[in-house]
Amino acid sequence: MIPVLSVDQLRFAWPRHEAPMLDIETLSVDAGEAVFLHGPSGCGKSTLLSLMAGVLVADAGHAKLLGHDWGKLTRRQRDRTRVAHVGYIFQQFNLLSYLSVIDNVLLPCRFSPRRASRADGTPRAHAEQLLQRMGLDKALWQRPALQLSVGQQQRVAAARALIGHPELVIADEPTSALDEDRREAFLDTLMSACEANRSALVFVSHDRRIAERFGRHVWLPDINRAALASESQ
Numbered sequence: 001m002i003p004v005l006s007v008d009q010l011r012f013a014w015p016r017h018e019a020p021m022l023d024i025e026t027l028s029v030d031a032g033e034a035v036f037l038h039g040p041s042g043c044g045k046s047t048l049l050s051l052m053a054g055v056l057v058a059d060a061g062h063a064k065l066l067g068h069d070w071g072k073l074t075r076r077q078r079d080r081t082r083v084a085h086v087g088y089i090f091q092q093f094n095l096l097s098y099l100s101v102i103d104n105v106l107l108p109c110r111f112s113p114r115r116a117s118r119a120d121g122t123p124r125a126h127a128e129q130l131l132q133r134m135g136l137d138k139a140l141w142q143r144p145a146l147q148l149s150v151g152q153q154q155r156v157a158a159a160r161a162l163i164g165h166p167e168l169v170i171a172d173e174p175t176s177a178l179d180e181d182r183r184e185a186f187l188d189t190l191m192s193a194c195e196a197n198r199s200a201l202v203f204v205s206h207d208r209r210i211a212e213r214f215g216r217h218v219w220l221p222d223i224n225r226a227a228l229a230s231e232s233q
C-alpha cells in the first residue's frame with residue numbers, strides 16, 4: 001500500500017544558508033497513523049511540515065504525497081494537490097482576516113471539488129458540525145476572523161483543515177493558545193476526526209503532555225548537533 005507521506009534522502013537548506021537545515025534519510029506515514037514530531041526550537045520542524053505539504057520543495061531527495069513527488073509538480077499543481085488532499089493548521093493560522101469564520105472553514109471546498117464532495121453532507125453542514133465540535137459558539141460564525149481571539153482562530157484553522165476529510169492533516173503547534181480544557185477537547189476532536197477517516201496526522205508540539213496521546217513519536221534533531229532524524233516508537 002502506498003504511504004500517505006514518504007520522505008526519502010531529503011535535504012533542504014534555506015537560501016544563503018550554507019549548511020543543510022534538514023537531512024532526513026527516510027520517513028513514511030501511513031493512512032490512519034498519528035505522528036508526534038518534536039525536536040529543539042529551530043531544528044526545522046515547521047520547515048519539514050512545509051516540505052511534506054509541498055509548500056517548499058526539497059533541494060535533493062524526495063517528499064511524496066500519496067506517491068506523487070512534490071518536486072515534480074509545478075507550483076500550480078502543488079497548490080491544487082495540497083488543497084485536495086492536505087489539511088494544514090499553520091502556526092500562524094493563515095486565516096483570511098476579512099472573511100467570516102464559516103467562509104474561512106469552507107475555503108478548501110471552494111477551491112477543491114474533491115474536498116467538497118467528501119464533506120459530511122453539504123460543505124456548509126460539515127463546516128457547522130466541525131465548528132460546533134471545536135466549541136465555537138454559533139454567534140461567532142458570521143464574524144470576520146480578525147475579531148476572534150487567538151485561541152478561537154486556532155480552532156477555526158483546525159475546522160478548516162478537517163473539512164472534506166483530507167488524507168493528510170498537518171498541525172503545527174495548534175494548541176499553543178488553548179487552556180487545558182480546550183486543549184483536551186481540541187485534541188479529542190482532531191484525533192477522532194482523523195481516526196474516523198483514516199487520515200494521516202503529523203502533529204508538531206513542544207508540549208510533552210500531548211505527546212502521551214500519540215502512538216508514534218519522531219524526534220528531529222538539530223543537525224548542527226546530530227546527523228539524522230531518529231525515531232522512538
Ligand SMILES: Nc1ncnc2c1ncn2[C@@H]1O[C@H](COP(=O)(O)OP(=O)(O)OP(=O)(O)O)[C@@H](O)[C@H]1O
Nearest residue numbers: 014015021039040041042043044045046047048206
Ligand atoms: N523563510 C525563511 N527564510 C530563511 N530561514 C528560515 C525561514 N523560515 C525558517 N528559517 C530558519 O530555519 C530554521 C528552522 O526554522 P523552523 O521554523 O522550521 O524551526 P522549528 O523547529 O519549527 O522551530 P520552533 O520549534 O521554534 O517553531 C531556523 O533557523 C529559521 O531561522
